Each structure stands twice: as structure tokens, then as C-alpha cells.
């Protein structure tokens with residue numbers, strides 16, 4: 609059995625009925641192995657080591673062992689250095705606190721440095737993500753600007769500007785995408801020539817001739833409408849015009865190897 613308040617060794621008196629801690633001098637009443645602390649109150653109140661010794665002597669104990677017990681003042685001066693992991697238990701005993709095998713101070717330092725590393729790694733990852741996003745944005749921007757970037761570039765191309773009041777010319781290697789334009793042109797609304805690739809999405813055309821495609825031009829119209837007083841589509845040479853879901857008013861015309869679909 610050990611002292612309930614400090615873990616010190618006991619000395620016994622009264623045929624084992626009373627226990628006294630040899631370290632802190634706490635007194636206990638023993639009833640079949642159950643220890644109950646005996647609260648000793650000096651007549652004047654408070655903790656009086658001399659009175660305690662007298663009280664203990666009455667229970668059958670000898671004089672307190674030398675060095676045992678802690679006068680109140682000295683107890684208040686005990687140094688508890690938590691950071692270093694030492695905990696002064698009094699009587700020259702020091703309790704060593706360890707967290708994960710390190711003193712609390714070392715543990716906190718390790719913890720702080722791993723947190724800082726966490727922040728640095730986090731910042732680097734965010735930086736890489738931002739750079740990737742910016743780089744991808746620049747790539748798309750140049751792809752959109754570059755007319756020779758291929759068919760994929762054309763599909764990603766930003767919608768071209770057309771005021772819908774004059775003829776829109778798509779020529780040479782132009783790759784153009786027009787979206788949602790409402791055009792009303794006196795003559796021919798759209799001229800596609802050379803190797804031009806033109807994509808029209810949701811474009812409404814009112815004109816004498818809607819689309820005039822020549823050379824190797826390829827025009828794809830999705831949705832929208834063509835209201836033509838002369839011809840909806842005029843295709844010549846190897847031109848190809850496909851209208852998908854487009855409302856077409858006016859006859860189309862194809863010559864040479866040209867092909868027109870979706871418009872009569």
C-alpha cells in the first residue's frame with residue numbers, strides 16, 4: 609500500500625489500524641484494507657506540523673522521520689518546470705513528464721515545426737495549382753488567338769464578332785465560330801471561301817442569300833434560321849454546308865462537288 613496523496617511508503621501503528629506516510633506524513637485510518645484519510649485540525653486551525661506529530665504520537669507513531677513532511681511555505685516554492693517536463697513532487701523527488709518519448713517542450717517544438725512544414729507544403733501546393741490554372745488559361749488564350757492551331761483550336765475558339773449588318777467573310781485558313789448573332793443583310797450574309805471552317809450556332813440570318821460557300825470551305829450551322837429571298841445556301845467547288853436543326857426558308861443550290869445538307 610502506498611500513500612494516497614503522494615505515493616510514499618507507509619509506516620503503521622495501532623496493530624495496523626493507522627498508517628502514516630513516511631514522506632508527506634499524511635495519516636490514514638485502515639479498515640480491512642480500506643484507507644480513509646484522517647484530517648488533523650490543530651486547535652488554532654490550519655496545518656500545524658507540531659500538533660500533527662503529537663496527534664500521530666497519540667495513535668502510536670514515533671517521531672516523524674527526518675526530512676519528512678513539507679512546511680507550507682516550502683511547498684509554495686516548489687518549482688514546477690512543465691516545459692522541461694520536470695515536476696517537483698517534494699522531498700527531492702522529480703516526476704519526469706514525457707509525451708511520445710519527448711519532454712513537453714521538445715514535443716511542442718516538434719509539433720510547431722511539423723505545423724510550419726504543413727503550411728509550407730500547403731502553400732507550395734496552392735502555388736502549383738494557381739500556376740497550373742494560369743498556365744492553362746494562357747494556353748487556351750493563345751490557342752484561341754492562333755488561327756493555325758487546328759480543328760480543336762477552332763472548337764475552343766472564342767466567338768467571333770459580327771454586327772450582322774454587313775457580309776461576314778470567312779476566308780483562307782480562318783476558323784471562326786459565331787454564336788447567337790441576329791443578322792439582317794441586304795446582299796449575302798455569309799461568305800465562306802478557301803479552307804475556311806465556320807461554325808454557326810443559334811444564328812438567325814435574314815438576307816437575299818444566306819450562305820455562299822466556295823473552294824474548300826466547310827460551314828456547320830446548328831439551330832438558328834435562314835430566311836433568304838434568293839437562296840438559303842449557295843455552295844460551289846468542294847464546299848460543304850451542313851445545317852442541323854436549322855429553320856431554312858429559300859432554296860439552296862449546290863454546284864461542282866459541293867454538298868449541302870439540312871437545307872433544300
Ligand SMILES: [Zn+2]
Nearest residue numbers: 611614629632
Ligand atoms: Zn504521502
